[in-house]
Amino acid sequence: MWLWFSKLGSPKWFYELSGKWLPWLVAAMVVFMTVGLVWGLLFLPPDYQQGFTSRILIVHVAVAGTSLAFFPLLLVSGTITLVWRMKLADMVAKNAAILGAWFSFITLATGSLWGSVMWGTWWEWTDSRLVSMLFQLFLLLGVISLRSALEDSETAAKACALLSIVGCINVVIIKYSVEWWNTLHQVSSPVSMDTQSPNGPEFWIATLVMIVAVYLFLSVSLILSTRNEILERERRSQWVQDLVSKS
């Protein structure tokens, strides 16, 4: 078990293994993404209440669900960085923060596209999910800007790991306090988020396909950016130079 663990920490090993996985992951992603998008956005029957707008939700729900995975991911990689000083964990964390910020942004963007039609407003402070997603985005931007401000990469790795752990605890507290804040303040609730109920199974299957597709997309982009990071940071090592001279 420990041998496997320390092997996992070696960038070279990860680079070779992920190189083998990548074609399969990309193929699966393309299949799921095409099925999900084409079916979800072009063929799914309109919702009896929301009309064709419900098709936005297919993308939105999948991206939103995925963007909740980023802080746990950062928590795990941050802990590994601080405890075992594993370089690979930091390379993953660096790109996860950037991807997480994009995912949070896309969640907010698709959500307000849907909201502008269904709620009649782009932004609604009374909805706790919007507000806590916004602050998750801010916290992730904080992690990213801390990394870009610190020049020494080892200090940056540890500092960002610590900030990610603190941020992860904080995001949970923010989530619950915002929920409390708005449930007590909510004078009139415009529309609740759970309007996607009696839709028949197609909607759920399409959403599920999209969730798998987005998770695959996340893994592919995380692996690709981590591989890029590995090549950049290990550019002086022998195996990278061999790799470069071969190609």
Next chain:
Amino acid sequence: MSEKQTTTSAAFLATLKRDLLIAFKKKNDIVNPFMFFIIVVSLFPIGISPESDRLTEIAAGVIWISVLLASMLSMDNLYRADFEDGSLEQLLLSPHPLFFLVLAKNISHWLVSGLPVVLVSPLLAYMLALPDEAYLTLVLSLLLGTPIMSLVGSIAVALTVGLGSRGLILAVITLPMSVPVLIFGTLAVQSTLNSQSPLGYLSLMLVMLSVSVSLAPLASAAALKISVN
């Protein structure tokens, strides 16, 4: 060599005393955030509306947000001077648990930057036409909330202590983290205004304070060790 053993509590008190002494020698660091707070609060009536009805509505939020900004500005010199003159390294090298030394620094920082703001808040609340019955809640919520901000902000300051210019990055990191304190602080005042008991919110803030007293110095200590190698 005859070495006099010090206890951790003596080290804690010595750090606290030293920081307070430095603060009173350099009064600018105390006065400027305080003035900043008063000026920001007095800009709101000019920018929004001088009518007392509207001011009553926003008073708690205005005071709370100004406190957040002022405490963030004053945080900047929490570890910086010590980092520059090398005494921070001595602190890290000391045999006593860093937890208590960091806690002492945070307490002294709160005493010179948080407490004055809390004490002057009723006056500003009066200027913003906050009804009398909410004064006590406001002061209590600030009394519980400002130490949380000092403790949590200290983590971000410790992480960025080695940076040359860091005013804005500190804001980007700390301000989102202060959302829960802001929510409960203003909710407590609002619920008093709606003649409900603010005790629930105040006790939640007390919980947050005790959690941050016990955990935040740990994170700050770890952050200092990362920043100073």
